[in-house]
Amino acid sequence: MREIKVSLVGFGNVGRATAKVLIEKGRLFEERYGIRINVISISDTSGTVWLPEGIDLREALLVKENFGRLSAWTNDYEVYELTPEEAVREVDSEIVVDVTNDREAWTWHLRALKEGKGIVTSNKPPLAYHYRELISEAEKRELPYLFEATVMAGTPIVGLLRENLLGDEVQRIEAVLNATTTFILTQMERGLSFEEALAKAQKLGIAERDPSGDVLGIDAGYKATILHCLAFHPITYEEIKVRGIAEVTEGEIERAKTKGKTIRLVARIEKGNVVVEPAEIPKESPLAVESHENAAVIKTDLLGELIIKGAGAGLKETASGVVSDVIKAALRLV
Template sequence: MREVRLSLFGFGNVGRAVARVLLEKELLFREKYGLKFKVVSIADTSAVVWLPEGMALREALMVKENFGRLSSWTNDYEVYNFTPEEAVREIDSDIVVDVTNDKNAQTWHLAALRDGKAVVTSNKPPLAFHYAELTKEAERRDVPYRFEATVMAGTPIITVLQDGLKGDTVERIEAVLNATTTFILSRMEVGLDFEDALREAQKLGIAERDPSGDVLGIDAGYKATILHCLAFYPVTFNDAHAKGIAEITPEEVRRARERGNTIRLVAEVREEEITVEPREVPKKDPLAVESHENAAVIKTDLLGELVIKGAGAGLKETASGVVGDIIKASMKLRES
């Protein structure tokens, strides 16, 4: 039985979903993989809670859900005001798990890698701007750096591009990668205008209070940039051309429907070219997804077109990608 020490950064919705999976499937992970996970620290925006002997995840969940912040948790635990980089350097762990929205997290990802710790993340901007630096550092230190949940949540497009097409040359990828815009456009198809559809998405928790990252195409652009790095070579989000859906009118949606089409925010990735823009797609096209589904069509020289489709958002779905990466990183560490 291999014991793996985890430092969890981010204890919002996704972080708590990851904690629940670690709790609920503890026996499965022991029996199937020979892995025992011990969470030695958890960080939210209020504090870092650290116990080298391992923390009680059920108690952590109860504190966060009842009080809203980990700094309220003082019974038997030390509460620290570490920065993420200080926490990474100070806390003895095997894997650093980043499920935050910290746009500058590459600094402490690098600190973790340089300290010989694996990193698992769902955080997109570090990879969209610093992919080459992060992956080269991981390779240099021979430690895992895994990021399945950055694109399509738990639907394994990253794994497909990393491990599944070894003999193929990717020619292009076309994908719908943002569920918020799909929801808004779907609601516009039944008569709502953009603003009303956006307000409904916000009320349901599908869109953020500040929805600009989604509706301006930035989120999809981050994801498309990561796909380019995998399929071709490293670039940054600065090389992407992103246009969102804020200017789409009900009239445009209606005309598309009359032609038997639907409008979706489509990312197209080719060598040296990343574009994100609203496009009409036929109703029977794989990219004509609904709800929180994402889809990608990967065109290669040997296989032709490979369609990968599945949940691109959701707490359990994102936790699937994160926990899967924790297991893969743990097994790699066990081999080394």
């Protein structure tokens, strides 16, 4: 049995879902992969809990869920005031897992790589703005830098493009990559106004209190940028065109319906050209997804069209991608 030491940075919804999977399935992973995943530090915005022997994840969840912050933990554990940059430098882990929304996380991703640590991330902006630097630093140091959960939650489109189809050239990807906009558009098809649909999404926890990331297409844009980096060459979010769904009218929804079509926020990704915008989709198209499903149609020179479709949101669905990457990173590092 080989032990791998992990720092978990971020203990919000995705971080806690990841911890739950590690609690429930840790034993199974030991049997299946011969690897014990030992979380030795957890950081949230209140501080960093760090225990070199490993943290009891059940207790960490209890503290967080009862008190809302890790710094409330006072019995056996030391809570340190460390920035993420300090944490990745000081904590002796082998893999750093970023499940934050920190837009500037790329700085401490780079720091972690320079310290010889692998990275697993569900956090999109580092890749959407700094793909080239991060991947080349990781390659130079032969360290894993894995990001399955950044696009389509755990549905393995990143693994598919990054580690498979090695003889194919991708010609085009068309994809629906944001579930919140799908929910809002579906509700509008049922007669709600944009504002009503958005309010419903917020009430159900599908949209955030500040919904701009989803509604303006930024989230889908980040993901489309990452897919372009994988399929073609590194670009940044600034180089793509994005129009969200805020201006989609009830009239447009109706017109699409009468033509047997449906409007979805579609990303079209070609070499050097990425456009994210609302588009009419035939009802029978694989992109006419419902609920929290995402879908991508990947066209390549040898294979033709390949469709991958699955969960694009959800906590355990996102944790699926994070945990798969942690295991993958661990298997490469042992």
